[in-house]
């Protein structure tokens with residue numbers, strides 16, 4: 517006898533919440549701990565609830581959920597694509613809105629990350645997400661943080677409505693160029709489906725700024741790294757445009773992991789260290805304001821970032837003639853180019869040296885300078901770093917190479933820990949688990965890289 521089981525709201529939350537937790541947009545970059553998963557099922561029995569850091573530094577508990585994991589699209593890398601045969605689930609509008617509000621009333625969550633696969637068309641799916649958000653905002657009066665995905669191919673009227681209701685919007689760009697997109701999907705047109713909606717959001721933000729109201733909504737996106745054989749320089753050029761022209765808050769990078777049944781099932785996985793290097797470059801461009809000419813120095817002739825070399829140090833080594841830098845005379849811009857010196861330590865150096873000259877490592881370390889990285893590049897009374905030639909020898913010595921290998925090994929170790937079947941609990945399913953033997957087994961439904 518066939519018994520038909522209809523999942524209740526809790527079961528759907530369990531499945532679709534767990535899947536959304538793998539969306540890279542809702543995860544922290546490896547270099548920063550901006551989100552902390554609840555580790556104890558007793559403390560928080562609902563999967564997909566994360567602590568997320570807001571731009572003001574405060575933490576909120578975020579409910580991350582997909583409206584549905586059904587998707588009619590054929591993205592060659594995605595476990596939600598139509599290639600993958602498995603059971604799919606979907607919420608009803610009121611069901612999801614009520615579940616969120618119930619959790620909000622119980623102080624389990626105070627923000628929402630809402631994603632989905634594409635069921636019907638991009639506009640139709642976005643319209644459904646809008647109904648959920650509209651119910652939460654206007655029926656229940658929720659005024660907090662809502663990060664909402666805008667589906668590829670969404671028409672202008674729905675993008676505008678999302679702009680009015682969301683706190684942060686994202687359309688996933690997935691890959692740097694339209695030509696590369698054609699390698700990843702036969703159904704997505706990058707200009708029409710992705711770049712146009714992104715441009716509309718950017719224009720709405722500009723218009724609001726022009727009104728003097730300020731751009732209250734931020735825009736983010738993600739790329740799947742390594743699926744389209746793109747180079748790191750290709751990614752950089754797109755990233756630069758998104759931050760520069762369209763004022764994006766963040767671009768996220770997800771290393772490609774092969775998914776069983778998809779056309780890229782045999783494509784090699786992207787090493788986590790590549791993702792790490794991309795976040796480092798992103799940081800140098802976005803926060804440290806390195807110029808493009810400087811950034812180019814970090815890439816090899818084929819446009820890739822060497823895995824065994826820190827990009828900031830690689831750029832500094834190319835400019836050895838500018839070092840050592842007198843820490844008591846250097847400008848903020850010069851200090852920010854020194855490996856081991858960040859925006860906070862540079863500001864502290866400038867502030868402190870107004871009161872007294874800096875003449876020892878202890879003070880610099882107290883200001884946040886990382887001595888083992890900065891020592892060859894800084895000069896002050898009592899510290900004389902080696903000359904340029906010797907410095908180059910030191911930086912590429914056997915010891916330094918070993919240290920870099922250790923760094924890569926630790927990154928790889930973290931990746932394995934993150935993706936191992938042993939760690940594949942409901943709250944830690946990862947994209948690569950779609951290729952593991954437990955994929956599809958009860959309690960291991962795979963993961964999502966939602967639209």
Ligand code: SF4
Pocket residue numbers: 587588589590591594595596597598632633634668965966967
């Ligand atoms: S990437 Fe998005 S649009 Fe493509 S198959 Fe996955 S969920 Fe669907």
